[in-house]
Amino acid sequence: MREIVEGVHQLEIPMRRNPLGKTYSYLLRDAGTLIDTGIPTKKGLDALEAQLSTLGLGISDIEKIIVTHMHTDHVGLIDRIQEKTAVTVVALEEAVKVQRQWEETRETAFEDTRDEIAAWGGSDFLKLFSQYEHVFRRPRWKLEIDETITDGECLRLGSHSLEAFWTPGHAREHLCLHDAEKEILFSGDHVLPKITSHISHHAYLEGDPLGDYLESLDRVRDLPVKTVLPGHEWIFHDLAGRVSELEDHHERRCGEIIAALKGGARTVFDVSSVVSWDSRPWDRMAFWTKRMAAAETYAHLIYLRNRERLAERRRDGVLEFEAA
Numbered sequence: 001m002r003e004i005v006e007g008v009h010q011l012e013i014p015m016r017r018n019p020l021g022k023t024y025s026y027l028l029r030d031a032g033t034l035i036d037t038g039i040p041t042k043k044g045l046d047a048l049e050a051q052l053s054t055l056g057l058g059i060s061d062i063e064k065i066i067v068t069h070m071h072t073d074h075v076g077l078i079d080r081i082q083e084k085t086a087v088t089v090v091a092l093e094e095a096v097k098v099q100r101q102w103e104e105t106r107e108t109a110f111e112d113t114r115d116e117i118a119a120w121g122g123s124d125f126l127k128l129f130s131q132y133e134h135v136f137r138r139p140r141w142k143l144e145i146d147e148t149i150t151d152g153e154c155l156r157l158g159s160h161s162l163e164a165f166w167t168p169g170h171a172r173e174h175l176c177l178h179d180a181e182k183e184i185l186f187s188g189d190h191v192l193p194k195i196t197s198h199i200s201h202h203a204y205l206e207g208d209p210l211g212d213y214l215e216s217l218d219r220v221r222d223l224p225v226k227t228v229l230p231g232h233e234w235i236f237h238d239l240a241g242r243v244s245e246l247e248d249h250h251e252r253r254c255g256e257i258i259a260a261l262k263g264g265a266r267t268v269f270d271v272s273s274v275v276s277w278d279s280r281p282w283d284r285m286a287f288w289t290k291r292m293a294a295a296e297t298y299a300h301l302i303y304l305r306n307r308e309r310l311a312e313r314r315r316d317g318v319l320e321f322e323a324a
């Protein structure tokens with residue numbers, strides 16, 4: 001744990017079996033507020049308590065938790081904290097809508113996903129996929145949100161004054177928080193120093209997450225920021241430079257996808273099998289990793305389709321793409 005600027009402390013919550021290794025939780029000390037938590041493990045809770053105790057604080061000193069987005073590595077630990085003390089959970093109002101949608105689509109989630117795999121040209125995987133039906137039938141964990149905030153809202157928290165920026169892309173409900181006075185940005189997973197945030201899309205959803213993401217990058221690029229406090233990896237300083245790198249990355253990926261289509265790839269799985277992946281080659285990915293990679297490819301394909309850089313058609317239930 002360390003103090004980044006006066007009254008803002010960075011806490012490390014460990015994450016096993018995840019290459020990121022840890023999530024950062026940020027404490028606004030005089031407001032008894034945490035920004036994000038970590039995954040739901042005893043080790044995570046112990047780490048949080050141990051770091052708070054070095055400041056002479058305990059779990060019961062936490063009054064409020066603001067979430068950047070509803071992925072388990074950021075919100076999972078909230079339940080365990082709430083078993084020990086009452087906290088107010090704050091998120092963007094979009095988070096409530098996203099949870100409502102999860103609930104509404106849960107009943108058909110298995111069928112929707114099965115149809116999507118077929119539409120993406122992955123019918124070879126359907127037999128394997130059908131073994132996971134029970135996972136999709138389980139009730140989904142729900143975050144109890146006590147207070148919602150809106151884009152542009154200013155939050156007064158102790159001596160801190162934070163402006164809320166809705167930054168959809170990595171997650172539709174993603175929130176960044178800017179402290180103009182201290183020139184810091186809590187960037188969640190929107191802007192990370194080295195890895196590129198996972199931007200995915202699904203055939204059963206509306207929208208254009210990659211388009212949203214690039215717009216969200218633009219929104220934060222020129223903020224007066226000296227220090228970026230991300231959800232993972234490490235603190236960094238050149239926000240505008242990192243935004244440009246991320247834009248370049250996605251444009252390169254779009255170029256690669258168009259080249260793949262020109263080379264004869266047609267379906268989402270075809271394209272995914274020939275573009276380059278940072279983690280490991282396509283052939284060595286497990287099925288669920290392949291599905292995540294395909295969802296990332298699909299986000300790029302829809303982005304390109306919406307900008308008329310490629311054409312999409314459906315043949316026998318399979319989506320086929322062709323470079324314009």
Ligand SMILES: [Zn+2]
Nearest residue numbers: 071073189231
């Ligand atoms: Zn994360």
